[in-house]
Amino acid sequence: MYELKKNLRFKLLISTFLLSLLLAILMYIFIDSHNVYITRLQQAYGYLALLYWYFALIVSPIKAISPENNKYVKRLLFARRAIGVSAFYFAVLHATIAFFGQLEGFSGISYYPRYFSVSLLFGLIGLSFLLVMTVTSFDKIVDFLTFKKWKLLHRLGYFAAILVYLHVWMVGTYLGRTWLQIIILALLLMLFVLESWRLSNYFENRYKKTRVFTFLIFILTLALLCGLTLAIPSIVERYHGDHENLEVH
């Protein structure tokens, strides 16, 4: 038990649970309307799921560009699985409250507009990926799968992240706010710079390419990631953009 308490992963999971509880209690105290309470809580859990997921994703590129044996990076790497599990935990809370609290559960499904259902389907697929990644995050399962296959499976997390990005963009009400868009874009840009740097370093070390070639890989990857991120909002419509009076509260 003493060892468990000292364990960073355990501490992180406990803090995640306490944070979810604290948020639910504080919002309950300060928000009068039940409907608004449900909506705000669901939104807060949704954004926390994204934030934890983001941290779980950014650990690998940070490790790749850090000096070997850096003790902070080692701790971060150790904590990564608990960060991923926390992301899944918040996503489950978000989806459960949104589906049963805000959207009236299974009885409401037939009334959803098609566009809205598609977005929820993206969210559901994203959630299923998070479930697979959480279930396969235990040491015994990693050993069973072998590290190589486990890593390949976890790379699918990037695909799930794109679907959830679409889900949030399509139905998120808060995402219409410019300040939130700026924060999200800044965080994504940081992740993309690190990921592009990691990829170009990989090419340089593995294929012994010249500096110019490596720099080209960096620029192309960064341009591709930024282009995709900015293209989605201009191609995909926001549900609330056209249906302000139909907002689900």
Ligand code: HEM
């Ligand atoms: C079965 C799965 C899911 C369901 C049923 C669901 C449901 C919903 C609904 C109904 C909304 C609209 C909320 C509103 O208008 O206030 C929403 C938005 C959102 N969802 Fe999900 N979701 C699911 C999966 C996910 C996952 C996996 C994540 C993150 C990892 C996520 C993160 C978010 C975020 C951040 C928003 C934006 C909140 C806002 O700006 O209003 N969702 N979701």
